[in-house]
Amino acid sequence: MNLADVLHDAVDGIDPADRIDAIRARTASAPARGGRPWFYAAGAVVLATAATVAAFAVLDDSTRSSGPTHHDDQVTSVPTPGTQLVPAYFIGDTPRGPRLFREFDRVVGPDAVQAALDRIQRPPADHDYTTGWAPGSFGDATVRDGRIDVELSDGVDLSDRLAVQQAVYTLQGAAGQRLPVYFWLEGQRGNMGEVADPAVLSQVMINDPTEGLEVHDYFTARGAANSYEANVPWELRDDSGSVVRRGFATTPGWGDRLYPWEARVDVRDLPFGSYTFVAMTDDPSGGEGGGPDADTRTIIVR
Structure with a gap:
């Protein structure tokens, strides 16, 4: 099995179209707004990061970018030594009920799997999301013998199926393999091995830009x-909710899994300030099915 096959098996039905050199860590230069809490392993400084595509390409260092890359107007850099770029899944609302969305976060630590598990025990960067796990819910996470083992803290149960899937998707993404996840409490196995369920995913996710990113002239989402029909409508809205830009992106396919999309957004003539970028699924039902899934990111135009 080659690397592309391994990644396809590891990424929860999202087509991994790019390699690790397509992953970029993006630094948000805008200050935090509204007193929102930001918690990262690095401490109080926010390191807002994003992946340009859906692939968890953490398996092959041979394709890593050799240095900083200029991309659009956004500040880009490669991860620094001692940090990990990890996928972290969080819970958000959709017309079909709560579903999982994903952030790519830079955290400190040599173990991506443990770092990703620790990450979902803290509030997400995007205030539209929540987490199903309180701080201290988990102990160690290890990958061995074709599985992922996770230690539970006293008082933690597995009755919230979406929270369980949140942990499963996060761990599998960090491990780069679709492995069964076993939860343990005081040496006793608490389940028969959880596997990823694609039905719990939002049908649209934004990887880039990250929440609160400062942009100039244009940015690529x-x-x-x-x-x-592989159509992903998007809008840019101002503080009043008025649409100031709109367009659509296309994906390589639709119907069987999540595919990558990309859109370039021109902000050159917009006043400085805060805007909301919205990506949506196309809704052929005209709203009868509850409306499209959507994901949002706040950006700062400077």
Whole structure:
């Protein structure tokens, strides 16, 4: 099995179209707004990061970018030594009920799997999301013998199925393999091995830009979606909710899994300030099915 096959098996039905050199860590230079809490392993300084595509390409260092890359107007850099770029899944609302969305976060630590598990025990960067796990819910996480073992703390149960899937997707993404996840409490196995369930995923996700990113002139938005006829509508809205830009992106396919999408957004003539970028699924039902799935990111135009 080659690397592309391994990644396809590891990424929860999202087509891994790019390699690790497509992953960029992006630094948000805008200050935090509204007193929102930001918690990262590095401490109080926010390191907002993003992946340009959906692939968890953490398996092959031979394709890593050799240095900083200029991309659009966004500040880009490669991860620094001692940090990990990890996928972290969080819970958000959709017309079909709560579903999982994903952030790519830079955290400190040599173990990506443990770092990703620790990350979902803290509030997400995007205030539209929540987590199903309180701090201290988990102990160690290890990958061995074709599985992922996770130690539970006293009082933690597995009755919230979406929270369980949040942990499963996060761990599998960090491990780069679709391995069964076993939860343990005081040496006793608490389940028969959890596997990823694609039904719990939002049908559209934004990977880039990250929440609160400062942009100039234009930016490139990227993500993954499973949208009708491979069409991903997007809008840029100002503080009043008025649409100031709109367009659509396309994906390589639709119907069977999430595929990557990309859109370039021109902000050159917009006043400085805060805007909301919205990516949506196309809704052939005209709203009868509850409306499209959507994901949002706040950006700062400077």
